[in-house]
Amino acid sequence: MTSVILPAVPRVLIAEADPWSRDLLKEVLLNVRCDARLDLCADGQQALELLAAKPYDLVIADWELPGVDGLNVLRSIRQRKRQPPLPFILMSSRNDSASVREALPLAPTAYLTKPLNMDSLTQRLQGLLLSAGEEVSCEVPSLAPGMTLSVYLERRRELAEGAPLMTDVQLAVQRSLNPNGLDLTALEEEIRTDPQVTAVLIAAANSAAHHNGAAVQTLSQALHRLGTGQSMNLILGLALKRSAKLSDPCLADYAERYWNLSLHTAEYARTLARLLDLDQERCYCAGMLHRLGDLALLRCLQEWQQAGGPLDDLEEVGEALSEYGAAYGSALRTRWRLPLELRELIAAAYQLGGGVYSREALVMNMAAQLARLNEHEGLEALAKSRTARLLKIGLPELMRLRKT
Incomplete structure (x- = not known):
């Protein structure tokens, strides 16, 4: 050529x-x-x-x-x-x-x-x-004059790229390769704790080009519907995006906390689902994705900084998360067309609406409450909650869950 x-x-x-x-x-x-x-x-x-x-x-x-x-x-x-x-x-x-x-x-x-x-x-x-030896570099576009953080975050909400990567995806793919190609089971084990990868693969598997049959609601289902080549391409492509990793120490620290909250919620949800003979992997994915909006917001805050915007203190970050985190999550889940059933489980992690609840929704609500509790307090109150009563889970079971 x-x-x-x-x-x-x-x-x-x-x-x-x-x-x-x-x-x-x-x-x-x-x-x-x-x-x-x-x-x-x-x-x-x-x-x-x-x-x-x-x-x-x-x-x-x-x-x-x-x-x-x-x-x-x-x-x-x-x-x-x-x-x-x-x-x-x-x-x-x-x-x-x-x-x-x-x-x-x-x-x-x-x-x-x-x-x-x-x-x-x-x-x-x-x-x-490119000509031989040529390299092209581009500066990050600067903010419009007079742009404020609140206006910037409002405008970015419908355009946000999602959460930063919490996994080294190149290493994850490399570890999943064997002489016969990419091992999807090994790849799932490597990436299942990353909210961004999980959300993107589920969304891609449900897109018009791939949709045939029931909606994909778990990472395993997504990987098998997309296949090895497309899965690998999409995963590696995420690392090419701007702000795929958080470099600001303050924002990275916030992301670590929200990621750990997602991990704990997902693990509690899977354990509860196993005890109650429910869909473990669907509950695990819902737990992993329920803080996607907060993580996406942190990524946008880094992009604000890179464009020259000031971000002076932790309080400003906390206020932005409190005001926009949930809205970012809702916008992403809708724009990426995640299945309604999965979105309902994610919503249950925050609160239970009126009416009749599925047992999986109750599990998500219980798992999220467990993940948010301080280490040595709150179990007694949780054991008396409506969610615990409906699931018929008492203090002894909750204590065993906290020890797992």
């Missing part, structure tokens, strides 16, 4: 129906050229309209686009006989020789089969978007 001469700032079109795959492609591309001007679309007709309206320097498209498929988008481009030809990366889940022969006459710059090999994709993009 030969490099092509591109303008100082290339314009790239990404056409991919699946929102999580589309986002992954965006992050990989921006990791190569952070200054690229990107347009994203989800179907072939929109891709053709964008191509007619703007001059592009690279197109990345999935063959299996709805409506006009990616091969016909490529055919339309080649019929214009642009010189030099517009670089076009065609992706497809078809890896048979007949499909490759069908695409070759249209001269795609690259034909990549799904799930994508991220190293191969990165190398292709580097060859197309």
Whole structure:
């Protein structure tokens, strides 16, 4: 493959129906050229309209686009006989020789089969978007004049990327590899304590491109529906995002506390579910995700700092968490379309609404209360609570739970 001469700032079109795959492609591309001007679309007709309206320097498209498929988008481009030809990366889940022969006459710059090999994709993009030895660096966009923290957090709520990573995902994937490839069982064990990874994989497994059958509500179900390649790509892609890790010590300390609260809630929920013969893994996932909003808010606070915003004391962080943490969590769970049943379990960790409660909802409420208790107090009051009465769990059982 030969490099092509591109303008100082290339314009790239990404056409991919699946929102999580589309986002992954965006992050990989921006990791190569952070200054690229990107347009994203989800179907072939929109891709053709964008191509007619703007001059592009690279197109990345999935063959299996709805409506006009990616091969016909490529055919339309080649019929214009642009010189030099517009670089076009065609992706497809078809890896048979007949499909490759069908695409070759249209001269795609690259034909990549799904799930994508991220190293191969990165190398292709580097060859197309960078000169030999060239590196491109981008400054973090500064805040608008007069921007306040409260306004910033309000605006970021519907755009937040989610929680920071609490696991070294590259190491987790490396540990899960064996001579036969990626071991999903081992991978689940490595990443199951990370709220961001858990939420993203469950959301991706339920997206339109993957949805067939019952809704996915646990990490194990998500991994097996996505498969080894797509799971690995999505996990590693999370590490490419801005503020994937918290570098500010104060914010990292807050995140550690909320993460530990999630871990304790998840473990209590799983133990209670096992005792009551309920779905252990669904309760565990709900516990792991119930502080996702607080963690996402901490990530946004770091982005505020990186953009030049002041964050002077712990009290300001605490006030922001108190005011916006729950709203961030609700917005993320809705935007990522996590299954309603899972969202209801997460909500039960905070409070029980009116009406009839499922036993799993009661378990979540009990687990969250246990996780929030001080080490040597509160069990007696909890044993007398409505949740304990409905679950028929007394003080002896709670004491044993605290010791596990």
